[in-house]
Structures are given as C-alpha cells and as structure tokens.
Amino acid sequence: MAEKNQIPLVSVFIMGKEYKIPSGLTLMKAMEYAGYRYTRGAGCRAGFCGACATIYRLKNDYKLKSALACQTTVEDGMYLVQLPFTPANKKKYDMEKLNIAHNALLKEYPEIARCISCNSCTKVCPQELKVMDYVQASLRGDIEKAAILSFDCVQCGLCAFRCPAEITQYHVGQLARRLNGKFVAPKAIHTEDAVAKVNTGVTKKEISKLKSLNASEIKDLYKKRSIE
Amino acid sequence: MKLIKGYPESMRESIEKVEKTREKRLKEKYNQMSLEERDDVLNKFHPDYKPEVKRTLSIGASKGEIVPFEVADLIESYPLITEKDIDLSSIDYDVDLLIIGGGGAGTMAGIWATYEGIDPQNILMTTKLRHGDSNSIMAQGGIQAADKENDAPEIHYLDVIGGGHFANDPELVEALVSDGPAVIKWFEEKGVMFDKQKDGTMITIHGGGTSRKRMHSAKDYTGMELLRVIRDEFINLSIPAVEFSPAIEFLMDEKGQVAGAVLFNIETHQYYVVRAKATVMATGGFGRLHIQGFPTTNHYGATADGLAMAYRCGARLRDMDSVQYHPTGAAFPEQIVGLLITEKVRGLGAQPLNRDGKMFVHPLEPRDVESAAFIKECYGVGGGVETPTGMQGVWLDSPMINMIKGEGVTERELSAMYRMFKRFDINMVEDPILVFPTLHYQNGGVVIDANGATELKGLFAGGEVTGGVHGKNRLMGNSLLDYSVFGRRAGISAAKYAKKASIGKLSLSHVTKYSEDLKKAGAPETRKSPMILPEYRGKNVMSRAIDIF
Numbered sequence: 206m207a208e209k210n211q212i213p214l215v216s217v218f219i220m221g222k223e224y225k226i227p228s229g230l231t232l233m234k235a236m237e238y239a240g241y242r243y244t245r246g247a248g249c250r251a252g253f254c255g256a257c258a259t260i261y262r263l264k265n266d267y268k269l270k271s272a273l274a275c276q277t278t279v280e281d282g283m284y285l286v287q288l289p290f291t292p293a294n295k296k297k298y299d300m301e302k303l304n305i306a307h308n309a310l311l312k313e314y315p316e317i318a319r320c321i322s323c324n325s326c327t328k329v330c331p332q333e334l335k336v337m338d339y340v341q342a343s344l345r346g347d348i349e350k351a352a353i354l355s356f357d358c359v360q361c362g363l364c365a366f367r368c369p370a371e372i373t374q375y376h377v378g379q380l381a382r383r384l385n386g387k388f389v390a391p392k393a394i395h396t397e398d399a400v401a402k403v404n405t406g407v408t409k410k411e412i413s414k415l416k417s418l419n420a421s422e423i424k425d426l427y428k429k430r431s432i433e
Numbered sequence: 434m435k436l437i438k439g440y441p442e443s444m445r446e447s448i449e450k451v452e453k454t455r456e457k458r459l460k461e462k463y464n465q466m467s468l469e470e471r472d473d474v475l476n477k478f479h480p481d482y483k484p485e486v487k488r489t490l491s492i493g494a495s496k497g498e499i500v501p502f503e504v505a506d507l508i509e510s511y512p513l514i515t516e517k518d519i520d521l522s523s524i525d526y527d528v529d530l531l532i533i534g535g536g537g538a539g540t541m542a543g544i545w546a547t548y549e550g551i552d553p554q555n556i557l558m559t560t561k562l563r564h565g566d567s568n569s570i571m572a573q574g575g576i577q578a579a580d581k582e583n584d585a586p587e588i589h590y591l592d593v594i595g596g597g598h599f600a601n602d603p604e605l606v607e608a609l610v611s612d613g614p615a616v617i618k619w620f621e622e623k624g625v626m627f628d629k630q631k632d633g634t635m636i637t638i639h640g641g642g643t644s645r646k647r648m649h650s651a652k653d654y655t656g657m658e659l660l661r662v663i664r665d666e667f668i669n670l671s672i673p674a675v676e677f678s679p680a681i682e683f684l685m686d687e688k689g690q691v692a693g694a695v696l697f698n699i700e701t702h703q704y705y706v707v708r709a710k711a712t713v714m715a716t717g718g719f720g721r722l723h724i725q726g727f728p729t730t731n732h733y734g735a736t737a738d739g740l741a742m743a744y745r746c747g748a749r750l751r752d753m754d755s756v757q758y759h760p761t762g763a764a765f766p767e768q769i770v771g772l773l774i775t776e777k778v779r780g781l782g783a784q785p786l787n788r789d790g791k792m793f794v795h796p797l798e799p800r801d802v803e804s805a806a807f808i809k810e811c812y813g814v815g816g817g818v819e820t821p822t823g824m825q826g827v828w829l830d831s832p833m834i835n836m837i838k839g840e841g842v843t844e845r846e847l848s849a850m851y852r853m854f855k856r857f858d859i860n861m862v863e864d865p866i867l868v869f870p871t872l873h874y875q876n877g878g879v880v881i882d883a884n885g886a887t888e889l890k891g892l893f894a895g896g897e898v899t900g901g902v903h904g905k906n907r908l909m910g911n912s913l914l915d916y917s918v919f920g921r922r923a924g925i926s927a928a929k930y931a932k933k934a935s936i937g938k939l940s941l942s943h944v945t946k947y948s949e950d951l952k953k954a955g956a957p958e959t960r961k962s963p964m965i966l967p968e969y970r971g972k973n974v975m976s977r978a979i980d981i982f
Contacts, residue, residue: 240974383624391633399580399614427595
C-alpha cells in the first residue's frame with residue numbers, strides 16, 4: 206500500500222490561485238482538498254447530474270477544455286473554473302397540445318435557425334455528444350434523430366455558454382426527446398393491457414389472497430415460484 | 434505507476450486468468466442459493482449483520498429500535514436552531530402545500546397535487562441543492578413493473594416480499610406493485626424514451642431476485658431520463674421551487690399538526706418561515722452518512738435530514754437497522770471508488786469472478802446476498818483482487834455482454850458505464866471491471882400508510898425517506914417505482930388534506946422538548962443535526978481554519 210507522503214503533488218490553479226494537490230484526485234476532490242466546501246457545483250458526484258461543469262486550460266496549450274469535475278483527474282498546471290449556473294430560458298409547453306410537424310422544435314425554440322454550424326457545442330460537450338448534429342436535426346424536423354443524439358445529455362449547460370448563436374441546446378434536446386417518446390416511438394400495447402387488467406379488480410383479489418397467508422405459507426410460495 | 438490500458442501489471446495477471454476461463458463460462462450456469470444458504474452467508478459476511486455496529490435509540494417514538502451508530506448519532510442530536518433564533522410572526526411563504534426535496538418523489542408529489550386541483554402558485558418546493566440533484570437522477574438500471582403477458586402484480590408482490598425478507602408492510606407492497614403498470618403508461622405518455630422493440634414492446638430484463646423479466650430501462654440512464662421528463666413537466670406546470678434552501682426544522686401548531694418548515698438558504702445563511710396546510714417530506718436517504726465507513730453511490734446531499742427532523746415531531750421509524758450495500762460499486766480506479774456499476778451489467782450477462790477467473794456466486798441473487806458473497810470471496814476465502822491502494826474487489830466480466838448479446842450492445846445500452854471507464858482509459862468491452870459492495874440505499878425510514886400519510890397530521894412522505902415498502906432489502910428497479918407510486922400518492926393525499934386543513938399558531942416547541950429529552954438521556958451537546966452536507970474538506974486546511982469572517 207502506497208504511503209500518503211509518497212503521492213506526488215501537482216500544481217492546480219483554482220480560479221488562478223495555486224494549490225498543491227495529490228495527483229490522482231478528481232477535480233472535485235482536489236477543490237475539497239484545497240479547502241473549498243461545495244454548495245453549488247456538486248450534485249451527484251458520479252457523472253449524471255451535470256452540476257459540476259468545469260472549464261480549464263493546461264500549461265502551454267491554447268485550447269479551452271471542458272470536463273465534469275467529478276469525472277476528471279487533475280493534471281499538473283491546470284487552470285480551472287467551475288460554472289455554478291447556466292442562465293437559460295426553458296420554454297413552457299403543454300405536451301398534449303404539441304405535435305411532430307416538421308417545425309415543432311423550431312416553433313418553441315426559433316433560435317435554432319441561428320446555428321452557424323461552428324461545432325463549438327460539440328467540441329465543448331463533456332459527454333462527447335454530437336450536439337451540433339442534433340441541433341441541425343432539430344432544425345430539419347428530424348425529431349427522432351435529435352432525441353437519440355441528445356439522449357446522454359446531463360444538461361450541464363456548457364454548450365449554451367459556448368454557442369455564438371445563443372441557442373440553449375440542452376433545452377431543445379429535452380423537448381425533442383419528449384416529443385419522440387410520446388409521439389414517434391411505438392406505443393407499448395402490453396402496458397395498456399396490464400393497466401386494464403389491474404383495473405378489472407383481479408389484482409386486488411389475487412393480492413388479498415397472498416396477504417391472508419401466514420408467514421410459513423408465503424415463504425413456501427416464494428421458494429416454489431417459477432423463474433423466467 | 435505504469436498502466437496497461439488502464440490496469441497495472443499486477444491486475445493484468447488476474448485478467449489473463451479471467452480471459453482463459455471465459456469460453457467455458459459462457460456455457461456454464463451457476464445455481465442460486467437456497468434460503469438457508471442465503472441466511473448463512475448473510476449472517477457471516479453482510480456488514481449489516483454485525484451487532485457491534487449498532488445501538489438502540491434511547492428516546493423518541495422508536496425508542497428501543499436498533500439502528501447503525503451513524504443513524505443513532507444523527508437522530509440523537511441537538512437541533513441547529515432554538516425557538517429564540519426564529520421569528521415565527523413573520524411568514525415568508527404561506528402556501529397550501531410545502532414539498533421538501535427536489536428528487537423524484539418530491540417532483541411527482543408536486544405534479545400530482547396540481548392535477549388534484551391545488552393551484553401551483555400555492556405550492557412551494559424547496560430543495561437543498563438544485564431541483565433534480567438526488568439519488569433518483571443517478572439510478573441507472575431500470576424500473577420494475579409487471580406489465581408483460583407472463584407477469585402480474587401479484588407475482589411482483591411475491592418477489593418484493595421475499596427479497597425484503599418477509600418484513601415489508603403488505604399494504605405498501607400492494608400499492609407499489611398494483612400501480613406499476615399505470616406508472617409506466619403515464620411515463621410513456623409524458624414522453625419518456627423507454628428501450629423498446631420495433632413494435633413498441635418494452636425491452637425488459639431480470640434484476641437480482643426477480644422471477645420475471647420486468648426491468649424497464651432507458652439505456653443505463655433510466656433515472657436521469659425519468660427525472661428529466663418529470664422535472665420538465667413540473668416546470669411546465671409553473672410550480673415554484675426554491676433551490677439551495679433545505680428545510681432544517683418542521684413547524685407544528687398547537688393541534689399537533691405539522692404546519693410547514695424553517696428553511697435555510699445555504700448561500701446567504703438567511704432563514705425563511707414557510708407556513709403550509711400540508712407538507713410532503715421527500716428528503717431521500719442516508720448514503721452520505723457513510724455507515725461503517727463505506728463509500729457510497731449516493732448524491733452529495735443524501736444526509737437523511739428528513740429522518741432527524743421528523744423524529745423530533747414524533748414520527749416513528751421502521752427497518753432502520755437494515756442498510757443496502759450495492760454489490761457492484763467501482764473498486765478501481767481510485768477516482769471512482771464506490772460509484773455505482775448498474776446491476777444491468779449483470780442483467781445483460783456479465784459474471785462476477787474471483788482472482789482466478791472462477792465463478793463463486795450466481796450473478797443475480799438479491800442485493801444483500803450478492804454483496805455478502807463478494808465480501809466472503811475477498812475477506813473470507815482470499816479470492817479477491819488487490820488494487821494498488823490495497824483495496825480488494827472481484828471482477829465483473831463485462832466483455833461477456835457483447836459476446837452474448839451482440840456487438841455494440843455494451844456501448845449502446847450501458848453508455849454511461851462505458852463512458853465512465855473510458856474516461857479512465859479502461860475499455861469494459863475488452864477488459865473486465867473491478868467491483869466491491871458500496872453503500873447504496875436506506876431500506877427503512879419513516880412509517881407511512883398506503884396513501885403516503887405519516888402518522889403525524891399534516892405530514893406526508895414518499896421515496897427513500899420512508900420505510901416498509903422494501904422490508905429489509907430493496908430489489909433493483911423498485912426505488913424508481915417507489916418514488917413514482919408514493920410520491921404521487923403523497924402528493925394527492927396532501928392535496929386533499931390541504932383543502933380541509935386549518936393551521937393554528939406556529940411553533941417550534943417540539944424542538945425544545947426534544948432537546949430537553951436528549952439532555953436527560955445524556956446525549957453529548959456537540960452533536961447537531963440535520964447535517965445538510967457532508968464535510969469533505971482537506972484535513973490540513975481544516976486544522977488551520979479560523980472562524981473570524
């Protein structure tokens with residue numbers, strides 16, 4: 206087992222201020238090691254919630270990079286800042302009143318027509334999604350493609366910050382997915398059938414039989430149950 | 434340290450053994466344990482079955498109940514505020530319905546209270562972090578519901594009860610399984626993108642302890658997909674939400690009703706007084722208490738604040754002695770230790786293996802049994818794989834998935850897992866991944882009835898903060914269903930209650946009373962709760978921090 210004092214330290218510049226951090230920590234744990242206590246900027250700590258969008262540069266590299274702080278390891282000479290919030294207007298809509306006409310997404314988010322195909326959104330996405338492609342699909346009215354391409358979006362907001370056309374891509378993707386799930390994807394007939402069956406009252410009857418069993422009877426039934 | 438495709442040489446040697454046995458294992462089946470065998474491995478190796486890690490509660494409605502030390506310390510703690518600190522004569526928010534918690538259960542409660550006829554402007558949701566920052570959004574594998582032809586809610590019922598060691602509240606289990614199909618249909622209508630075949634049939638698989646393939650999924654982002662949709666719906670309904678303002682104490686009136694809460698803005702440190710005709714508690718579970726020092730899959734705010742607050746009001750707890758350790762937390766690399774590796778990885782065919790590449794347990798036992806078997810393999814019989822930091826783990830043979838299900842299945846259906854390991858240079862399609870049990874779920878909680886009502890007037894609850902639904906062990910896919918069913922029921926019940934309720938004079942006297950009882954019981958005065966957020970700042974920094982600014 207490696208001794209603590211053997212772990213080499215790296216220099217990390219948190220908002221410009223240098224801290225010596227044990228190598229191997231994630232950006233999030235590095236911030237905490239340095240003494241920061243998160244209120245904003247930390248959520249699930251596992252790559253699912255998008256709270257910890259971070260931008261950084263490395264020494265001697267002109268490129269602006271992006272990451273989720275909880276999923277990225279510190280590097281020597283990193284300059285980083287986290288984005289605590291994305292100002293972005295989400296449209297309010299009633300799903301029952303929407304449709305999947307070719308301009309369905311354009312109607313709610315007309316600014317997608319301003320896309321200049323610069324691909325900045327795709328380059329910044331920490332999930333490595335083809336963001337520009339789903340914006341273009343949205344523009345063409347290809348809801349299914351927009352939904353599939355945007356599916357892994359954690360809504361961190363980095364794309365919306367980088368977009369010179371001021372599009373809030375992740376809100377567009379959200380609507381595309383809901384339209385796709387509701388109107389494009391085929392309905393599950395068996396789910397409807399199952400709901401109808403529960404509503405006949407047969408479920409209540411069957412479960413009340415189970416509830417009336419004593420402890421050993423129910424254990425027995427459990428042991429004997431058939432497994433698909 | 435030199436890494437070869439993400440792994441050090443020491444671990445590579447064991448991977449070679451895994452590769453050698455793979456062809457043979459693809460054809461092999463491993464038998465499930467009998468109930469007696471399950472009991473044996475649980476008693477010897479499950480962390481929950483050690484008596485020395487728990488103590489009895491010495492005061493309150495569940496006095497005498499046995500709970501883990503960490504839970505006992507949280508509950509037997511003094512409040513952060515006293516009556517003197519808070520001016521209850523000035524009300525900041527006067528609402529019909531207060532919802533505490535912005536995860537799945539809270540979001541569902543708000544939506545369904547609105548459907549039930551409460552004006553959204555008379556609802557307030559308050560949440561510690563952002564709306565959606567919760568365990569709900571992190572759930573990966575799926576949601577159970579008996580909606581296939583060869584299945585029925587009564588079959589689901591039996592799985593839930595057996596998985597929970599027959600300790601569940603039957604009325605709650607009935608509600609859970611009976612509402613299942615309608616929950617899936619509702620999600621579908623709201624636009625959730627479930628995994629489906631071309632004809633619309635849901636693609637469903639097994640979870641640990643299920644007798645039918647009823648795990649519905651949206652890749653391995655099921656929790657995220659559900660939460661994104663219901664949060665979008667919640668916002669569309671214009672229900673007000675106040676973020677970064679956790680509740681720190683319930684308010685009560687002289688009739689003994691819960692009547693709102695005191696909120697604390699964690700950015701400005703201002704408090705707010707909320708008067709509410711009904712309150713829904715959807716504060717989630719306790720992963721961040723790190724029971725027995727385990728790492729956790731839980732989100733940053735999972736500190737069981739609701740348990741501590743409700744207990745001061747007189748709420749009863751149940752099954753708090755039982756903690757769920759998910760068998761497959763990441764054990765390597767160090768950066769992601771404890772994070773969830775979805776049960777779907779095993780559901781799709783990956784086998785757990787020891788250092789020699791041998792199977793030692795059926796891949797899909799109920800979670801507590803599977804966890805105990807992993808711990809036995811590592812610490813009972815010395816079959817674990819050691820990482821460079823000295824941690825033990827067992828392999829999960831993920832390359833089997835594409836071999837069984839076809840090329841591209843892992844990348845498509847487990848895109849979150851694939852991406853997470855890729856970030857650390859491990860390709861789970863080519864190499865197995867190392868896992869060890871991690872603290873995952875609070876099985877027990879506040880007592881509720883099938884309508885989501887607690888035993889306290891005016892207080893309703895749903896989701897992980899409650900107990901009884903899952904008995905002593907929750908099955909995979911039943912937590913998303915739990916929040917959907919009981920978040921909804923709590924929202925509807927609270928709405929009905931709010932229409933008739935009248936609130937008297939607001940008071941925090943129950944907090945004072947609780948402090949006096951604690952003092953009598955000799956609880957050390959340094960203990961304070963709710964915790965709000967765990968403390969992860971560096972020790973060096975904290976030892977030289979001064980509180981002058």
